[in-house]
Amino acid sequence: RKKILVTGGAGFVGSHLVDKLMMEGHEVIVLDNFFTGQRKNVDHWMHHPRFSLVVHDVTEPIMLEVDEIYHLACPASPPHYQYNPVKTIKTSTMGTINMLGLAKRVKAKILLTSTSEIYGDPKVHPQPESYWGNVNTIGPRSCYDEGKRVAETMMYSYKNQNNVDVRVARIFNTFGPRMHPNDGRVVSNFIIQSLQDKPMTIYGDGSQTRSFQYVSDLVDGLHALMNGKYDLPVNLGNPDEYTVKHFAEYIKEITGSKSEISFLKATQDDPTQRKPDISTAKRELNWEPKVTVKEGLHKTIAYFSRVLDETG
Amino acid sequence: RKKILVTGGAGFVGSHLVDKLMMEGHEVIVLDNFFTGQRKNVDHWMHHPRFSLVVHDVTEPIMLEVDEIYHLACPASPPHYQYNPVKTIKTSTMGTINMLGLAKRVKAKILLTSTSEIYGDPKVHPQPESYWGNVNTIGPRSCYDEGKRVAETMMYSYKNQNNVDVRVARIFNTFGPRMHPNDGRVVSNFIIQSLQDKPMTIYGDGSQTRSFQYVSDLVDGLHALMNGKYDLPVNLGNPDEYTVKHFAEYIKEITGSKSEISFLKATQDDPTQRKPDISTAKRELNWEPKVTVKEGLHKTIAYFSRVLDETG
Ligand SMILES: NC(=O)c1ccc[n+]([C@@H]2O[C@H](COP(=O)([O-])OP(=O)(O)OC[C@H]3O[C@@H](n4cnc5c(N)ncnc54)[C@H](O)[C@@H]3O)[C@@H](O)[C@H]2O)c1
Ligand SMILES: NC(=O)c1ccc[n+]([C@@H]2O[C@H](COP(=O)([O-])OP(=O)(O)OC[C@H]3O[C@@H](n4cnc5c(N)ncnc54)[C@H](O)[C@@H]3O)[C@@H](O)[C@H]2O)c1
Ligand SMILES: O=c1ccn([C@@H]2O[C@H](COP(=O)(O)OP(=O)(O)O)[C@@H](O)[C@H]2O)c(=O)[nH]1
Ligand SMILES: O=c1ccn([C@@H]2O[C@H](COP(=O)(O)OP(=O)(O)O)[C@@H](O)[C@H]2O)c(=O)[nH]1
Ligand SMILES: O=c1ccn([C@@H]2O[C@H](COP(=O)(O)OP(=O)(O)O)[C@@H](O)[C@H]2O)c(=O)[nH]1
Ligand SMILES: O=c1ccn([C@@H]2O[C@H](COP(=O)(O)OP(=O)(O)O)[C@@H](O)[C@H]2O)c(=O)[nH]1
Numbered sequence: 003r004k005k006i007l008v009t010g011g012a013g014f015v016g017s018h019l020v021d022k023l024m025m026e027g028h029e030v031i032v033l034d035n036f037f038t039g040q041r042k043n044v045d046h047w048m049h050h051p052r053f054s055l056v057v058h059d060v061t062e063p064i065m066l067e068v069d070e071i072y073h074l075a076c077p078a079s080p081p082h083y084q085y086n087p088v089k090t091i092k093t094s095t096m097g098t099i100n101m102l103g104l105a106k107r108v109k110a111k112i113l114l115t116s117t118s119e120i121y122g123d124p125k126v127h128p129q130p131e132s133y134w135g136n137v138n139t140i141g142p143r144s145c146y147d148e149g150k151r152v153a154e155t156m157m158y159s160y161k162n163q164n165n166v167d168v169r170v171a172r173i174f175n176t177f178g179p180r181m182h183p184n185d186g187r188v189v190s191n192f193i194i195q196s197l198q199d200k201p202m203t204i205y206g207d208g209s210q211t212r213s214f215q216y217v218s219d220l221v222d223g224l225h226a227l228m229n230g231k232y233d234l235p236v237n238l239g240n241p242d243e244y245t246v247k248h249f250a251e252y253i254k255e256i257t258g259s260k261s262e263i264s265f266l267k268a269t270q271d272d273p274t275q276r277k278p279d280i281s282t283a284k285r286e287l288n289w290e291p292k293v294t295v296k297e298g299l300h301k302t303i304a305y306f307s308r309v310l311d312e313t314g
Numbered sequence: 315r316k317k318i319l320v321t322g323g324a325g326f327v328g329s330h331l332v333d334k335l336m337m338e339g340h341e342v343i344v345l346d347n348f349f350t351g352q353r354k355n356v357d358h359w360m361h362h363p364r365f366s367l368v369v370h371d372v373t374e375p376i377m378l379e380v381d382e383i384y385h386l387a388c389p390a391s392p393p394h395y396q397y398n399p400v401k402t403i404k405t406s407t408m409g410t411i412n413m414l415g416l417a418k419r420v421k422a423k424i425l426l427t428s429t430s431e432i433y434g435d436p437k438v439h440p441q442p443e444s445y446w447g448n449v450n451t452i453g454p455r456s457c458y459d460e461g462k463r464v465a466e467t468m469m470y471s472y473k474n475q476n477n478v479d480v481r482v483a484r485i486f487n488t489f490g491p492r493m494h495p496n497d498g499r500v501v502s503n504f505i506i507q508s509l510q511d512k513p514m515t516i517y518g519d520g521s522q523t524r525s526f527q528y529v530s531d532l533v534d535g536l537h538a539l540m541n542g543k544y545d546l547p548v549n550l551g552n553p554d555e556y557t558v559k560h561f562a563e564y565i566k567e568i569t570g571s572k573s574e575i576s577f578l579k580a581t582q583d584d585p586t587q588r589k590p591d592i593s594t595a596k597r598e599l600n601w602e603p604k605v606t607v608k609e610g611l612h613k614t615i616a617y618f619s620r621v622l623d624e625t626g
Contacts, residue, residue, distance in 0.1 A: 086475070087471040088472060088475050091411075091464065091471055096407070096408065096411070099403075099404065099408070120451060122446065134434065134448050134450050135449075136448075137447075137463075138446050139432060139464075139466040139467055139547075140469075140482075140546075140547065144467040144470075145467055145471050148463050148464040148466075148467040149464060151449075151460050151463065151464070152403065152407065152451075152463070152464040154451040154460075155451055155452060155456040155457055155460040155461070156403055158452045158456075159400045159457050163398070164400070235451075235452065
């Protein structure tokens, strides 16, 4: 039984991770400022004796005694991380320094949820961990991309200099229940639009690609990474690649929607292709995704149907 | 007459910039923690009524009232910035956030000295400002490279979000008097080695290239950038490109040295080529380097001869 801190634990990915850690019998502390997270994502644990919620901003120092830190705190969807770019950067820089300072002091193992965005608009496809990326330092996405890039740098600097035991996951697009309905990411947008027979909004011509992973696979991967010995960055994603246009049509088909597909202005610096090379995760963690995109979509569509029913 | 803050003003570049600003009649405040800077670089201004020295670390907040900030504080030579990578990152991240917070509060214009290192090991040659770079997030140079990359991101985030008036200079290899003799950079190493007839240490086979700018040109460029209207990143460098091997031979020739040339192990992630495209600086600032590498080397060699004479 370990004491485990999950920063960003009231968010989409964090709350699923918390479920797994609680089910395993650990003591779990969630640290979240509720910027994009919601109390209701962890409400079911609120009175559990092994669970605590600390409403706190990671950009401020905090003293805790823990064995492991899953450091997720950071808005993840483009509209959210671009809402207050200065805050996004402070979260990735000061937030990660604080969590590394904590990990160093209490000798905790720490895992950072980095992102496929550190590869930017990749010139190598699919992306292996050895690829250095193609990122604009001063574009609209850079508050997120460069924040995560330097957070990775911090992880290995504390490892080399202070013997902090680090893990770095580079997460590719992930979807599932508890995504915020106003999150603005493609999966939630397309599902909600199709369920409401509203126009499905494609940014650009829809030829850009993404590869989609169901959240339970990601949570298993994060857990395997934390508990394994491998301490270099590891891609976690499902290599099942779709053009955004095809993905829209697919969701329209599954939901039997009458939505039109409408093409809007492309967003600046939107990566044109993205697909993980997951050979490192297979080799080092014996991990690979188990849930197909189809299965995952069915579960997520069922979830959003319920959410829409409840909110009317 | 303006109040001007120069962080890192006791360092190599900073102290030359201070000389120019003092000669122009401004009030100058130097903020430096003396990590790689030296009091003697600004000693000649110490009792001047328009000059102040604040011994302070930029990673800590500070309250001042100024009109302009030249934000240089950051170790610049690989041995120095790799000596304490965690501190290097804190300097670029927390340091830049603090200076931007200050600039925002007092409505000061702020200039960041970024670097050609944000292009990493470039695949595009020469490097225009539009090139996004090729940087390893987790290598030995990344504490400097990624720190500067995210510092650039911070600059434009504060500009877009808080109307901070920003300038970003991407500086290419610069040399001249007041480089620290133990700095470890190629120009000071080669000159000192050749003056002492000691082996000139080439890392790798010497086929990597750099382009060298004399410090007075850089200072003119920084000044022109700060006082101009153009607020996107600008390369400042001299496109005169040398292989490191040729550069060693050239310095050996000028100094008439008996040094041998010795080839040591290459350092990890050492950029293989580097040369600025300076068309932006020419167009927007009407700036270009005036001092040839040859002239600059003569002045710098004369300087180091004096330093070696003094220290014996
Ligand atoms: N979901 C994906 O597709 C994806 C892909 C790549 C990386 N990631 C990473 O995974 C992590 C979780 O992503 P998510 O999809 O669950 O996003 P999310 O927005 O649902 O969750 C982020 C959580 O962090 C909290 N948070 C944000 N800033 C904070 C701060 N300053 N202090 C404390 N808490 C703060 C939010 O309130 C929220 O609960 C993030 O680090 C994200 O960058 C996610
Ligand atoms: N010289 C070059 O070739 C070159 C090339 C690219 C970029 N730059 C940039 O120009 C700037 C000046 O470089 P330089 O060659 O004069 O280096 P330098 O090492 O001589 O000067 C840096 C100065 O910053 C001070 N400093 C470092 N950390 C600090 C901290 N935390 N708080 C306060 N002061 C601190 C040092 O004491 C020193 O006086 C740096 O930002 C560097 O990254 C220089
Ligand atoms: O239990 C802790 C230990 C450290 N920190 C923060 O982590 C940061 C980085 O820690 P580190 O030890 O590297 O910094 P230092 O204290 O040496 O500046 C510091 O700003 C601390 O405020 C924290 O929040 N909790
Ligand atoms: O309503 C939407 C939301 C997103 N996208 C596109 O879908 C892809 C994935 O976007 P998302 O925001 O989900 O994640 P990203 O991978 O860009 O961070 C990108 O190319 C977006 O431009 C879209 O076409 N319509
Ligand atoms: O005169 C000032 C104003 C701000 N700051 C620092 O700059 C940082 C960023 O300022 P900002 O206004 O963005 O931050 P906030 O105060 O909103 O957290 C803060 O941590 C302040 O400590 C400073 O050192 N001097
Ligand atoms: O004694 C030295 C110092 C540097 N270099 C090489 O010279 C180039 C410039 O190195 P420096 O440290 O001056 O600057 P930077 O690598 O940051 O451009 C690099 O390829 C170094 O490997 C070298 O061969 N011998």
